[in-house]
Structures are given as C-alpha cells and as structure tokens.
Amino acid sequence: MTASALSFRLAVLFVIAGMAMGIGMAMSQDHSIMPAHAHLNLLGWVSLFLFGIYYERRPALDTSRLAIIQVAVWSIGTVVLTIAVAALHLGYTAFDPLAAIASLTVLAAMLMFAYFVFRPARYLNPTPTGRLTPAE
C-alpha cells in the first residue's frame, strides 16, 4: 500500500471515531473530553489527510518505506495521545507520562515529514508524467 492510501484510510477511520466522540459529548452534555476530540480530529483527520495529499503528489515518496513509517508513527502517536488526553481530562493524572510520550511521538513523525519537505528539490517536485494521458 502507498503512504497516501494508508493516510486517507486511517484519516477516515479517525474522523468517524472523532465524530462519534463528538456526538457522544453532545448527547451526554459532558464536554470534558473535548480536547481529546479536538486532537483526534485535527491530528487524525485534518493533518493525516493533508499528509496523504502531499504524498499522492510525489509518487516516488508515496511508495517509499520511510513515508509509510511516518504515517504509522503519526497514527500510533495520535491514538495514544487521544487516549491519554481523554484520561487526563477525566481526572486520571497517571496518564500524564503517556501524554508526554505520545506528544513526542507525533513530534518525531512531524520532524520526519519536515525532512521530506526540506530535502533537495529533485525529491520535492510532483512527477508530471503521472498525470499525462496518451494522445489519440
């Protein structure tokens, strides 16, 4: 599977979970886990979908193992951060170290992405041949 396909699939799963969490908060009128909902949606849906768009426009990167690892690290960090932030806001202070580890995990994944973005220009340009159709 390509990094973009993995990003899009995981992003959709994350937003379904995030929306369910939002509906749960609204129905219970208990918004205490709102920061977890916000992080799940913004890291898991918005950011991951944006990664997918970036990768899809760079076919060489899209098929690389490193990009798949970046998506996987980001996604694992997002799941753990969401759980830890929810637990903290429910009063389970023991989750503080887990939240710290998860936040460093997503930072590491973002640094990997920054490496892709700042690499020499020959890696950055979208491959135009991917969009061409043969003349009749």
Ligand code: HEM
């Ligand atoms: C079924 C869909 C959704 C429902 C029912 C829902 C519900 C909620 C609720 C009840 C709150 C708490 C508001 C408050 O206490 O002030 C909230 C906050 C928030 N939601 Fe959602 N949400 C949904 C989808 C989304 C999506 C898709 C995103 C992001 C792409 C998102 C981002 C946020 C953010 C950033 C906050 C925090 C807002 C603040 O700081 O005041 N939500 N949502």
